[in-house]
Amino acid sequence: xxxxxxxxxxxxxxxxxxxxxxxxxGPFPLQVPVGPPTAYLSIYIHVPIAWASYILFTASLVSAIxxxxxxxxxxxxxxxxxxxxxxxxxxxxxLTGSIWAKDSWGSYWNWDPRQTxxxxxxxxxxxxxxxxxxxxxxxxxVRVSASYSIAAYVMVPLSFIAVRIAESLHPTPEDTRxxxxxxxxxxxxxxxxxxxxxxxxxxSIALARARGGRSxxxxxxAAYLAPLAVAAIGVAGAAQILVDYTSPTFVVVNATLxxxxxxxxxxxxxSRMSFNPPMDPPLEPPVTSEGRPSxxxxxxxxDGGLEIVxxxxxxxxxxxxxxxxxxxxxGILRRVRG
Amino acid sequence: xxxxxxxxxxxxxxxxxxxxxxxxxxxxxDDVSKLRGVEARIRAIVRGDTIDMGVGKLILExxxxxxxxxxxxxxxxxxxxxSDKPTAVFLLRGNDGFEVLAIYxxxxxxxxxxxxxxxxxxxxxxxxxxxxxKAIIKTPGGEIVGEYNVVFIDRILKxxxxxxxxxxxxxxxx
Numbered sequence: 001x002x003x004x005x006x007x008x009x010x011x012x013x014x015x016x017x018x019x020x021x022x023x024x025x026g027p028f029p030l031q032v033p034v035g036p037p038t039a040y041l042s043i044y045i046h047v048p049i050a051w052a053s054y055i056l057f058t059a060s061l062v063s064a065i066x067x068x069x070x071x072x073x074x075x076x077x078x079x080x081x082x083x084x085x086x087x088x089x090x091x092x093x094x095l096t097g098s099i100w101a102k103d104s105w106g107s108y109w110n111w112d113p114r115q116t117x118x119x120x121x122x123x124x125x126x127x128x129x130x131x132x133x134x135x136x137x138x139x140x141x142v143r144v145s146a147s148y149s150i151a152a153y154v155m156v157p158l159s160f161i162a163v164r165i166a167e168s169l170h171p172t173p174e175d176t177r178x179x180x181x182x183x184x185x186x187x188x189x190x191x192x193x194x195x196x197x198x199x200x201x202x203x204s205i206a207l208a209r210a211r212g213g214r215s216x217x218x219x220x221x222a223a224y225l226a227p228l229a230v231a232a233i234g235v236a237g238a239a240q241i242l243v244d245y246t247s248p249t250f251v252v253v254n255a256t257l258x259x260x261x262x263x264x265x266x267x268x269x270x271s272r273m274s275f276n277p278p279m280d281p282p283l284e285p286p287v288t289s290e291g292r293p294s295x296x297x298x299x300x301x302x303d304g305g306l307e308i309v310x311x312x313x314x315x316x317x318x319x320x321x322x323x324x325x326x327x328x329x330x331g332i333l334r335r336v337r338g
Numbered sequence: 339x340x341x342x343x344x345x346x347x348x349x350x351x352x353x354x355x356x357x358x359x360x361x362x363x364x365x366x367x368d369d370v371s372k373l374r375g376v377e378a379r380i381r382a383i384v385r386g387d388t389i390d391m392g393v394g395k396l397i398l399e400x401x402x403x404x405x406x407x408x409x410x411x412x413x414x415x416x417x418x419x420x421s422d423k424p425t426a427v428f429l430l431r432g433n434d435g436f437e438v439l440a441i442y443x444x445x446x447x448x449x450x451x452x453x454x455x456x457x458x459x460x461x462x463x464x465x466x467x468x469x470x471x472k473a474i475i476k477t478p479g480g481e482i483v484g485e486y487n488v489v490f491i492d493r494i495l496k497x498x499x500x501x502x503x504x505x506x507x508x509x510x511x512x
């Protein structure tokens with residue numbers, strides 16, 4: 001159990017550091033439907049959390065089927081723990097997705113089919129938790145809630161295929177395959193896509209074991225610093241972005257490049273900024289595959305030179321995710337301490 | 339395990355699947371053709387195929403107001419007299435061929451999408467459809483190109499350039 005918790009805490013800190021790197025140096029699509037392209041850095045936060053919730057609900061489903069088919073009542077704590085941690089991740093998926101949608105779709109909530117599907121998924125598992133606690137007969141509570149959790153799982157595949165059931169603002173897997181298969185994207189996203197579900201999985205196992213009466217009876221003081229470290233790394237990442245908003249920012253409306261270097265920018269306030277001699281763009285590559293200047297639609301700051309300002313929604317999502325994981329870890333530590 | 343428990347599970351599953359599917363399916367965006375025959379002003383989120391308007395200078399009249407229209411293929415930029423802030427115009431066609439003129443209702447189009455947005459062949463817009471409003475597109479010589487019903491767009495939800503097919507970029511190291 002001690003090794004399990006130590007691994008969980010180490011992975012959570014590693015994930016927080018990788019998130020920090022992803023929002024600062026991660027690749028993003030150069031041309032996007034609405035808003036600044038840097039808003040798409042939320043890919044490294046929102047998508048792995050969503051996948052983690054699906055995986056955790058699947059683990060809860062498998063535990064529930066085993067419980068009912070083999071009469072293994074001891075598996076109840078796994079059904080519950082996977083569902084509870086999955087619910088936390090589903091909640092984070094909804095929050096981070098809605099914040100990203102504000103920038104990239106124009107508003108927080110759009111009743112997009114997958115948004116609706118994940119909301120229903122969240123409600124279905126929240127109802128499971130409520131049901132699990134509302135039946136006084138312990139054996140009946142286990143059986144009824146496990147049965148219900150199998151039904152609740154239906155929302156996992158439904159929310160996943162929602163983009164095929166109805167016209168959706170979410171991309172289909174075919175739309176994103178090219179982007180995610182790029183080596184520079186895969187290096188970060190691939191690791192995140194393994195780390196985040198692993199954190200959820202280990203947190204669920206630790207919680208299930210604690211519910212089974214196993215406790216550590218004390219942890220080294222450094223262990224209690226891990227949630228604080230995760231939160232602090234998230235706050236630092238968000239602050240690094242938000243500090244750029246303390247000086248005036250503009251959206252680049254148009255750009256003139258000479259030899260791949262910026263000669264003139266038209267900004268959202270209508271002003272034009274000329275650079276003589278032309279300067280290197282703060283982005284790479286400087287032009288898209290269609291030959292458009294890649295700096296167009298970006299938020300920039302001209303305070304002390306031309307700098308790309310990352311969308312505030314990425315800062316908000318970094319903060320929400322890191323605080324969510326930190327609170328989850330603190331809750332787990334509290335349970336396993338006994 | 340008796341037969342009651344699996345039956346209960348199956349019932350729960352069927353109920354959840356039905357409710358879930360219905361809720362997701364009802365989130366579908368309507369086609370522009372659904373606006374055909376609508377007689378009252380309504381709020382609508384609709385999808386439509388963008389029609390190529392060609393490239394050149396045209397005149398747009400909406401409820402008596404005249405705009406200078408710069409046709410740019412799948413979209414146009416409409417300028418009110420005395421204003422240098424254009425608003426965007428799309429010609430949207432539904433599955434049954436019904437066409438509407440969709441006018442972006444704000445002057446921040448260029449600020450949001452740049453001066454040369456790449457418009458997809460399909461656009462989803464959120465706005466107000468008012469069957470009483472009519473738009474006429476004319477050539478500079480006054481010849482009528484087409485007459486349309488109008489959707490006044492508040493939000494363009496999808497369609498003003500592609501994201502994930504594009505080569506990824508990143509912020510250059512300082």
